[in-house]
Amino acid sequence: MAALFDPKLLQLFLIGLGETAAMTLASTGISYLLGLPLGLLLVLTDRDGIMPKPSLSRALGMVINCIRSLPFIILLVVVMPVTRAITGTTVGSKAMLVPLVIAATPYIARVVEGSIREIDAGVIEAAQAMGASPLQIVLRVMLPEAGPSLLIGATVATTTILGYSALSGIVGGGGLGAIAINYGYYRRTTDIMMVAVVLLVLLVQLVQEFGGRIARRSDRRLT
Amino acid sequence: MRPLRKGVIMSEDIIVLQQLSKCFVSEQGQVQALQAINLSIRKGEIFGIIGRSGAGKSTLVRCINLLERPSEGRVIVDGQELTALSPAQLRKQRHGIGMIFQGFHLLMQKTALQNVCFPLLITGVPRGEAEKRASALLDEVGLSDKKNAYPAQLSGGQMQRVAIARALATNPKVLLCDEATSALDPETTQSILDLLREINRRHGITIVVITHEMRVVEEICHRVAELKDGLLLRVGSVEEVLGDPSHQTVERLTIGLPQDEETALRVRCYLLSEGVLFEEEGAAIGRSV
Numbered sequence A: 001m002a003a004l005f006d007p008k009l010l011q012l013f014l015i016g017l018g019e020t021a022a023m024t025l026a027s028t029g030i031s032y033l034l035g036l037p038l039g040l041l042l043v044l045t046d047r048d049g050i051m052p053k054p055s056l057s058r059a060l061g062m063v064i065n066c067i068r069s070l071p072f073i074i075l076l077v078v079v080m081p082v083t084r085a086i087t088g089t090t091v092g093s094k095a096m097l098v099p100l101v102i103a104a105t106p107y108i109a110r111v112v113e114g115s116i117r118e119i120d121a122g123v124i125e126a127a128q129a130m131g132a133s134p135l136q137i138v139l140r141v142m143l144p145e146a147g148p149s150l151l152i153g154a155t156v157a158t159t160t161i162l163g164y165s166a167l168s169g170i171v172g173g174g175g176l177g178a179i180a181i182n183y184g185y186y187r188r189t190t191d192i193m194m195v196a197v198v199l200l201v202l203l204v205q206l207v208q209e210f211g212g213r214i215a216r217r218s219d220r221r222l223t
Numbered sequence B: 001m002r003p004l005r006k007g008v009i010m011s012e013d014i015i016v017l018q019q020l021s022k023c024f025v026s027e028q029g030q031v032q033a034l035q036a037i038n039l040s041i042r043k044g045e046i047f048g049i050i051g052r053s054g055a056g057k058s059t060l061v062r063c064i065n066l067l068e069r070p071s072e073g074r075v076i077v078d079g080q081e082l083t084a085l086s087p088a089q090l091r092k093q094r095h096g097i098g099m100i101f102q103g104f105h106l107l108m109q110k111t112a113l114q115n116v117c118f119p120l121l122i123t124g125v126p127r128g129e130a131e132k133r134a135s136a137l138l139d140e141v142g143l144s145d146k147k148n149a150y151p152a153q154l155s156g157g158q159m160q161r162v163a164i165a166r167a168l169a170t171n172p173k174v175l176l177c178d179e180a181t182s183a184l185d186p187e188t189t190q191s192i193l194d195l196l197r198e199i200n201r202r203h204g205i206t207i208v209v210i211t212h213e214m215r216v217v218e219e220i221c222h223r224v225a226e227l228k229d230g231l232l233l234r235v236g237s238v239e240e241v242l243g244d245p246s247h248q249t250v251e252r253l254t255i256g257l258p259q260d261e262e263t264a265l266r267v268r269c270y271l272l273s274e275g276v277l278f279e280e281e282g283a284a285i286g287r288s289v
């Protein structure tokens, strides 16, 4: 155990931690830029939505289901040509952004869809009765009213993507996942693997606790 | 303007429904919710639409601002044929038609003041000006001390007051009320009805009240229409419609009432129909029966 306090190892963990955090945050951020509008589109174009286009909604839903039904580990391999085309490589944490975003975007679209659907239809109807346009309804009704729920969704999504990013260590991604696999699985240095796992667990706890707290505090329905 | 009886000039109609029909089509089949409704509502009146649950009242009122698009027929509000407008033109006209609901439908993440600001902000009124107007409206509905409260911190009656202030923010000519008091207790109902009457008097705003509660109609309506299975049974003054001895709504509305209240209601309706009583006297007799 004493070996763990070796400055070299400490540096290894710090870099791993940084890479995992960066990978997770970057891919979550990019995925939200894509997934949030997609999730809204799913709701808006639904048969009972405010801009009904059932065929578009159904097609979008099917594409999302297809990507989501691929296990992440398979997706990692399948999209390698795309990854190479975009980043020029298939290893390292930057390259992993491509499969992470591809996997997380449809997931986030569904999470967002769920949050938006929770809004009482009457509130949206009242806004329509007041002459609000679809864009105004999205910006001034749907997003603010779903705010706390969207935050909880983002928390769950972040921890899920953190898990994906650790998994990407298997195919050459960086971060704590790579450390755990390289040292624990390939070199059988169980104690190093354990530390990496504990750090991952702590990260998930931190994100969950922090996100949940902000969501609860921002929710005006709770008094 | 058109003359009604000698010496009486009736003001123009602000809401005109012509041959209005609505048929809902779903997997379970078709529901003819409204059938060839012809109805004119006069400027400045409080107009009641009564009928039992499922009669088509909500569908009818939702057709007035086209929340529900009629299958057939025309809707004309304030001289504009809404059924002929583009979506953008329709949104503009909707600024002139306020609506309140049984479930209030307030923004739960916004304060009372922010809720009342909403219709102003979406019509491009600057925030400062919107807040000033919203604040004055909340004063008017008696919520001066609740401006920064969130809906979850308000009672049902207070929430409906916020909704009324919100509906009035853009100075509409028409206020549509779909079972606006049905979720409230009798005293709160009374205070909301008083407020609506006051608003009608002060702003001259035309109010359409949908209800299954006879007392609401008796309390504030000038004229009333009775709806049954999507058909307009009759339209007239409250006395004419509710006092009709063959009137079946009375039968239905008395179901479930305690015996003494039922007797009181029947006596009141009969006396009103005979023109023996004015409303207040009827109520007094009702209590003594």
Ligand SMILES: Nc1ncnc2c1ncn2[C@@H]1O[C@H](COP(=O)(O)OP(=O)(O)O)[C@@H](O)[C@H]1O
Pocket: B024, B025, B026, B031, B032, B033, B051, B052, B053, B054, B055, B056, B057, B058, B059, B060
């Ligand atoms: N969106 C809808 N889809 C299908 N049927 C509907 C819909 N809205 C109302 N209806 C039907 O239309 C009829 C009238 O409903 P409604 O106008 O809500 O009645 P009321 O308000 O008088 O209780 C009912 O039979 C109801 O089931």
Ligand SMILES: [Mg+2]
Pocket: B057, B058, B059, B179
């Ligand atoms: Mg109804």
